[in-house]
Amino acid sequence: MTEKIIMKYEDKKDLYTLSGYESTGGYDALKKAIDMKKDEIVEEVKRSTLRGRGGAGFATGLKWSFVPKDSGRPVYLCCNADESEPGTFKDKWIIWNNPHLLIEGILISSYALSVKHAFIYIRGEFREGSEILNKAIEEAQNKNYLGKNILGRNIDIEITVYRGAGAYVCGEETGLLESLEGKRGWPRIRPPFPATKGLYQSPTIINNVETLANIPYIILNGAVRFASIGTPNNGGTKLFCVSGRVNRPGVYELPLGTNLREIIENYAAGVKDGKKIKAVIPGGSSTPVLKFDEIDIPMDFDSLIKAGSALGSGGIIVLDEDTSMVRSLYNLSRFYAHESCGQCTPCREGTIWIMKILRRIYKGDGKPEDLDLLLDICSNIKFKTVCPFGDAAVIPVESFITKFRTEFEEAIKKTIIIPRQ
Amino acid sequence: MSILRDEDKDRIQGFCSIFPEKRSALLMILHYLQDNYSYVSDEIILELSEVLNIPATEMHNTFQFYTMLKKKKQGKYVIEVCATLSCSLMGSDHIIDYLENRLGIKSGETTQDGKFTLLKVECLGNCGKAPVMQINGKFYEELNENKIDKILKEIEDND
């Protein structure tokens, strides 16, 4: 059994309480960290090869090193707990079951980055999760792990939990910042990047929940040990979320680089009703779909890019042989049309066209030219928008149509009947 | 005439004091008001725009951006069923049909007695327990017709 970092004590019922967490060595990493130099912590995180778990896989230590030391303004840390990418439900596991691990990670990161006020931006639908976090913050405050003069060391850090109100695009880091400033979540044009001008135009680091939950382990056990889990330059474990047509959907913590087929067959116990796999979306709805014969690959950032897809958030959605690709893509297109923030014309209009065309194909009214029309709309959205949402919305459309073109053509010719599932 | 009570105003000031810039408190305030008044009326928006010093049209734009914020009175129990891919693969369409039949309304509507509002929503970040829904923010997971009957009965019994 390989080492787990985040879910090691998943069977411990009181892990979410402070005493339960402390009994597993909780907050020891914080105590160690405040004896370290701030730069030493940043260096350790760099050496660990930790990469962001929110979707883009950017090197965390490198991101941290972009914060200017002399801006004369406060530095902010925003923990991204928006968890809005379809197929993703790992941060929920951390928040509900191991909230103190996240808080400890935020505290260590805040100390290293000289942050005095950190925010957890949590999606509005996680009402219960925000209550759990607030309770954990209160417990930690009572033991002086956070607040003023932390552990008598003249360090002040406060954490505020901020609930979103239903908008996928607020998971995009600059949409998040706008929302946190009390505005609509319209993503910002970059540059400037948040590390120099983020929240209130101050230097800001935005990191995903899972990213920050890895920090205590790195501090306690060292970068070398962390990097030894996983594959080169893809250190550590990943919380893989398996959903769709499998027997045992759920969150599985495994080393980066674990084989995708193995995750589905061994951990998620294979496809329901003994059916065959038709396709797998490997990293949340915005990553290119893989065909059944493309899933013998190591699940790490670099291998997935090489395979023409992406690890994204680690949200694995399994489609079985009975699943209609047309229906599934129509479903996703509705999501993107609904969630476009409307700031850029190509994204606002394009996602609606895509949805309408897919709807008519799904309903049996598709036209022969529709597939090329869809691809044409895609090329008019791609790289022409303020934020990566536009590219994300196009990815499923292009990859589904390219890899399952015959099925779409049959739907247009009405030679197949699409089940309602 | 002010709709906001003195205690609301105190709470609002409290939320504002958390942030370096008070406008940041907006979503916190709106969640709080919606919890207490079931929806956020135009009058409340107008009052807030004065308190926070945000132009009224901008307040409206911001408010309208967020799907969880409601402008109309909602049913006492707001049922939100996830319709996105992982839930749809596990039968969320049937769950929605079943609820529509049971409640005698279409999704988007509220029952005559004002008890239930039924909404189709996008991925709730709980796809491993598909199909899922929330009622007033609480998760209900791995749904089937039997479970829904039980959940609705429990609500009726405790109401």
Ligand SMILES: Cc1cc2nc3c(=O)[nH]c(=O)nc-3n(C[C@H](O)[C@H](O)[C@H](O)COP(=O)(O)O)c2cc1C
């Ligand atoms: C449309 C869109 C939605 C996103 N949603 C999320 C999200 O829900 N959670 C998240 O952590 N990152 C999300 N991201 C990625 C963030 O922009 C950002 O890269 C990430 O939070 C950085 O943290 P990390 O480096 O620790 O991964 C999203 C990006 C885009 C373009």
Ligand code: SF4
């Ligand atoms: S790409 Fe889409 S979601 Fe992103 S800013 Fe433009 S319109 Fe908004």
Ligand code: FES
């Ligand atoms: S698809 Fe329903 S919770 Fe994610």
